[in-house]
Amino acid sequence: IAGITQAPTSQILAAGRRMTLRCTQDMRHNAMYWYRQDLGLGLRLIHYSNTAGTTGKGEVPDGYSVSRANTDDFPLTLASAVPSQTSVYFCASSDSIAGGHNEQFFGPGTRLTVL
Amino acid sequence: GQNIDQPTEMTATEGAIVQINCTYQTSGFNGLFWYQQHAGEAPTFLSYNVLDGLEEKGRFSSFLSRSKGYSYLLLKELQMKDSASYLCAVRDSNYQLIWGAGTKLIIKP
Secondary structure (H helix, E strand, C coil): CCCCCEECCCEEEEECCEEEEEEEECCCCCCCEEEEEECCCCCCCEEEEEECCCCCCCCCCCCCCHHHCCCCCCEECCCCCCCCCCCCCEEEEEEECCCCCCCCCCCCCCCEECC | CCEEECCCCEEEEECCCEEEEEECCCCCCCEEEEEEEEEECCCCEEECCCCCCCEECCEEEEEEECCCCCCEEECCCCCHCCCHHHHHHEEECCEEEEEEEEEEEEEEE
C-alpha cells in the first residue's frame, strides 16, 4: 500500500450500533488526524495524535474515541451511533504536528450513514 | 471564535484566470494552506504560505498578507480538470488546521 487507506469505503449503520472506522498509513508519519466533512461546512477535526501512544481532542470529539497503539494505525470508534454522525470521515497524516511545511495527506474517506 | 471565509461558488471560462479569496480570523497563525478537492475524493495539497507574498507553482499561485488576514489562490490557463472545490486552511497557535467551507469552482468551455 502507498499513502493512507481507510475502511470501509461506505457504511449504513443503525442508530445505537457501535462502529470502528479503520485508518492505516505507510509513510511513517508521526501525526494522524480524523476529520468529518459535512455539506456547507469546513473539515472539522474530531481527534488527533501527535505520535504513537498519545491522542488529543479536536473541535468535535463528543461521541467518538480513538487509539494510537502504533505509528501506522489510527482507528476511530463511534460507541453508539446517532443520525447526526452521518458524514464523510477523512483520516489524514503528516510528518509532525509542528510548524514548517508539514502538509497533511488524506485518505480516500469513509461515507457513513446512520439511520 | 476562529473563522475562515471564502466564496461558496465561482464560475470561470476554460483558458481564463480566476482568483479565489480567503480571509481569516484565528487564534495565532502558523501558516496557510490551499487544498484541491474533486467531488467524491480526498483533499490534495496545493500550496503553503507562511510569509507575506506570492508563491508560484506552475499554473497555480498563492498570496498571503498576514496583516490583513487575507490570502488568494490564483489559477491561470484554466482547464476543465480544474473544476473542483478549493479549501483554505490556517494552522493556528495550537498547530491545528482551521478549515474554510471551500469554494466550488465551475469551469465552462
